[in-house]
Amino acid sequence: MTTRDLEQVVESALLDAGVSEERARATAARLGDELVQLPTKADLDERIRQSERLTNERFDAVDHRFDAIAVRIEMLDRTMWRVFLGMGTIMLAMFGAVFGALMYAVFGA
Numbered sequence: 001m002t003t004r005d006l007e008q009v010v011e012s013a014l015l016d017a018g019v020s021e022e023r024a025r026a027t028a029a030r031l032g033d034e035l036v037q038l039p040t041k042a043d044l045d046e047r048i049r050q051s052e053r054l055t056n057e058r059f060d061a062v063d064h065r066f067d068a069i070a071v072r073i074e075m076l077d078r079t080m081w082r083v084f085l086g087m088g089t090i091m092l093a094m095f096g097a098v099f100g101a102l103m104y105a106v107f108g109a
Helices: 003-016 021-037 041-108
Strands: none
Touching: 003 021
16 A cells, blocks of 8 residues: 555545545645655664674773773782781791891800
8 A cells, every 4th residue: 555545544534524624635735744754664674683793892981991801800810819918928038037136145245
């Protein structure tokens, strides 16, 4: 069924309902103009594809951000362990020095 066929059906229905002929034609023509402006199925499918593509791109961007954050956390974790082990080594050396000095003071003199 074409737009013109729909216009004729609407026009005849309005005439049967008692609407003036001029008003029925104007209403049918306005309806036909609005029908022509409606998007087709192909247009709607294209919009859906674009929306899905944009959504996927956004998810990919967020995923990359999370990956970058995970890498930073891993680097921070490694750094923290290095600092912890380094501090432990320094504390052990200091304890050894103090203990050695104490032992020397008590037993070495």
